[in-house]
Amino acid sequence: MLYREAGQFKTTYAEDQQIFPIRQDRIAMALLLVVAFVVVPMIANQYWLAAILTPFLILALAALGLNILTGYAGQLSLGTAAFMAVGAFMTYNFVLRMPWLGIIPSLVLAGLCAAGVGIAFGLPSLRIKGFYLAVATLACQFFVLWVLQRVGWFSNHSTSGVITAQKIVILGYEFVSPASKYLFTLAVVAVMALAAKNLMRSQTGRAFMAVRDMDVAASVIGIRMMGTKLLAFGISSFYCGVAGALYAFCYLGTVEPEAFSLDLSFRVLFMIIIGGVGSILGSFLGAAFITLLPIILSVLSGAFSHVTGIEISYAVLSNFELIVFGGLIIFFLIVEPQGLARLWQITKEKLRLWPFPH
Amino acid sequence: MSQTRNVGDVILNVENVSLAFGGVKAITEVSFDVREHEIRAIIGPNGAGKSSMLNVINGVYHPQQGSITFKGLTRSDVDSHEAAKQGIARTFQNIALFKGMTVLDNIMTGRNLKMRCNFLQQALWIGPARREEMEHRRQVEEVIDFLEIQHIRKTPVGRLPYGLQKRVELARALAAEPEMLLLDEPMAGMNVEEKQDMCRFVLDVNDHFGTTIVLIEHDMGVVMDISDRVVVLEYGRKIADGTPDEVRGNQKVIDAYLGVAH
Structure with missing residues (x-):
């Protein structure tokens, strides 16, 4: 009843093309930002900030990057973790070798390096599509990790292969506590999500979607195939690169190739499939689903054994969680193949009419 | 006539x-x-x-x-x-619209060659990109009026009946002037x-x-x-x-x- 747009008239095209054309959405978004920036750092404990919320935000950013490429531009990629690794290692090297640069420019430059790698491995997309492209990007995944392991320069000739990430310092302030790392991550993610939304609602985004939906028609109305696909690879890898840097610097605290295995690529891919392919919101919902659900399940199973008094061994429990997790993924895909974002959209459409459906 | x-x-x-x-x-x-x-x-x-x-x-x-x-x-x-x-603009025998996009976005793609802002300006949105977007939206609205498809401008094209899809395709071609x-x-x-x-x-x-x-x-x-x-x-x-x-x-x-x- 509260959620409806009655009485909100749009008199200019600018008003009609806002990100949130409905006032209630704008209020909700503002509240969400206030909660995320102010309330959460005050009430959440160290564990939640460092082990749950920060990785959730970082993986959401990586999912957003992949969504730009796969969801909007329609190019399947399994190289997400490789682009993230490039971002992480290059940030480490920029901070190490050019300390005067500062962390933000280092992040941007590392993102650009990842974008360069992405564009190079996006070149096959001009010739091949679908599964075959996925295999080509799979090669990227293995190749990049191999290079990062073998070429000593990237890890500053560290013998163990595991390097400690430097401290994030901005204007003399050190981001050491979980809360400050969380806020740093949140700020980066918020800015980049806004930029992605802007991009996707303007000509670049439309060109991406045009290439995804019908490439012949797109080229006939003057969209360049090559430029558009490579731009999609570039922007997507930039996002993944920054996400990778945050993953190493704000979450793991170490920079190591093992953290960016194929497993991570698949996790990010699952996030966008479950969250919603071709949706900014979907990237966040998918990341939330994949990172939070195992925790909720373990809390639930803990509560279950507490209430019933049945002691379940840890091994059984963790396997049981995996089974439930997999089952839920299949369930969601059957109920709504277009992901949680679509489910949310349907809910909103229903809410606009509720409780008078006619 | x-x-x-x-x-x-x-x-x-x-x-x-x-x-x-x-x-x-x-x-x-x-x-x-x-x-x-x-x-x-x-x-x-x-x-x-x-x-x-x-x-x-x-x-x-x-x-x-x-x-x-x-x-x-x-x-x-x-x-x-x-x-x-x-x-030169064209329409296709088997409708070649961008199925996942709304009617408005489909027609807006028709104007891609007339848009000058680069993707960095678009990511920023405020300023030239926004002005350009509004200007082209105005012109697209003229095409929408011309072909009498105002009522469906926010509908995803996949949901439209065949005849209207053909009309939207014509609109997209026309938007390129x-x-x-x-x-x-x-x-x-x-x-x-x-x-x-x-x-x-x-x-x-x-x-x-x-x-x-x-x-x-x-x-x-x-x-x-x-x-x-x-x-x-x-x-x-x-x-x-x-x-x-x-x-x-x-x-x-x-x-x-x-x-x-x-």
Whole structure:
């Protein structure tokens, strides 16, 4: 009843093309930002900030990057973790070798390096599509990790292969506590999500979607195939690169190739499939689903054994969680193949009419 | 209709074009011209090479032989991006809309060549990108008004009925403000009312914007009513060319459509 747009008239095209054309959405978004920036750092404990919320935000950013490429531009990629690794290692090297640069420019430059790698491995997309492209990007995944392991320069000739990430310092302030790392991550993610939304609602985004939906028609109305696909690879890898840097610097605290295995690529891919392919919101919902659900399940199973008094061994429990997790993924895909974002959209459409459906 | 179309000089000249896919000859030595502001129809039985001809004109296919002169610029090999830049827009036989996007976004893509902002400005949104977006939105709204599709502008095209999708496709082509519009069977699969609507839109476009129109159509009534001149193809060869009345009386055309007793 509260959620409806009655009485909100749009008199200019600018008003009609806002990100949130409905006032209630704008209020909700503002509240969400206030909660995320102010309330959460005050009430959440160290564990939640460092082990749950920060990785959730970082993986959401990586999912957003992949969504730009796969969801909007329609190019399947399994190289997400490789682009993230490039971002992480290059940030480490920029901070190490050019300390005067500062962390933000280092992040941007590392993102650009990842974008360069992405564009190079996006070149096959001009010739091949679908599964075959996925295999080509799979090669990227293995190749990049191999290079990062073998070429000593990237890890500053560290013998163990595991390097400690430097401290994030901005204007003399050190981001050491979980809360400050969380806020740093949140700020980066918020800015980049806004930029992605802007991009996707303007000509670049439309060109991406045009290439995804019908490439012949797109080229006939003057969209360049090559430029558009490579731009999609570039922007997507930039996002993944920054996400990778945050993953190493704000979450793991170490920079190591093992953290960016194929497993991570698949996790990010699952996030966008479950969250919603071709949706900014979907990237966040998918990341939330994949990172939070195992925790909720373990809390639930803990509560279950507490209430019933049945002691379940840890091994059984963790396997049981995996089974439930997999089952839920299949369930969601059957109920709504277009992901949680679509489910949310349907809910909103229903809410606009509720409780008078006619 | 009270307007008198002032058909101008030759805008497009197709000269001696041949196109083959391996051993299959789709088009053999076809020549014809299109004058400015006219409605030119290409007809012929199935498989005559009509759609291939349009694909050659806007650079989707590259002919092995012959040349195409558009606005005084001769080219034998051009890509579709170049053709779009020169002012050729088209619609497809099987609707080629972007299914996942709304009607408005589909039509906005038609204006991509007119947009100047780069992706960094667009990511920032505030400033030039926003101004540009609004300016183009205004012009797209004019096309939407013109084709009477205001009520569906926010609908994803996948949910629209066939007839409306065809109209949206025309809108997308028009949004590019083309000088020449290639329509590949714009009325196929429509009922009588939808056909009448579409005819009206085609004539209005031609009248209002002075757009030169090349259209492929199977409905002979439509072709004879709205076109100025007609090219007839059969098995990739041109068998007749002239005003509707001339073509209608041509024995070869009658034979091609009705068959000949051997």
